[in-house]
Amino acid sequence: MGILARFNDIIKSNVNALLDSMEDPSKMIDQYLRDMMEDLAEVKKETASVMAEETRTKRLVDENVAEVKRYENLAKKALVAGNEEDAKVFINKKQQLESAGAGLNTAYQAAHENALKMRQLHDKLTSDIEALNARKESIKAKVSVAKAQEKINNFASTTEKAQTTIDAFDRMEKKANKLLDEANAMSELNTAPIDEAKKLEEKYGQSSVSVEDELEKMKKDLGL
DSSP: OHHHHHHHHHHHSOHHHHHHTOSSHHHHHHHHHHHHHHHHHHHHHHHHHHHHHHHHHHHHHHHHHHHHHHHHHHHHHHHHTTOHHHHHHHHHHHHHHHHHHHHHHHHHHHHHHHHHHHHHHHHHHHHHHHHHHHHHHHHHHHHHHHHHHHHHHHHHHHHHHHHHHHHHHHHHHHHHHHHHHHHHHHHHHHSOOOOHHHHHHHHHHOOOOOHHHHHHHHHHHHTO
């Protein structure tokens, strides 16, 4: 059966390999689970069909066995009654049924094997889906933490950039201080030198006249 091979591939698929190739794990795991649920629905439908075929062929086998037994009993009754020709008819019919029963039994065995395989596939897929559902929240939590870490890394880069700017400001401030010091020095150099002798002359050359001396001088000038 083609569907057996198809779903056998589904069961054998490596889920971890699928997760590794995802672009956005949070979104993709939901998509994978939706896909697997669709596959499970198809598997379940096919499993029910195969199991129904098993039941049908088993019923045919049981009916055939019962008919063989019935004609065997009729043949025996005919012999007991002394009707050997009738017994031959019943035995001939019994043999025909046994021949048909061999084919029915072969069909039943095949249907039984198919039903077992489909049930195993169904149960395995169901188990895988349950396991993935259990892992889903854990995976999403990891994705959330990873995204938060990525933001932190981005902010760290911003902080490093800010530090670079601060360092640049420090360099500019040092340069500005140097320019100011050079300008002050140039201004000092451009100022005329101070004549120390002249400065001292002004200090000692000035005579201070007291009020009493000036008063006596004025009285003398007035003849008082």
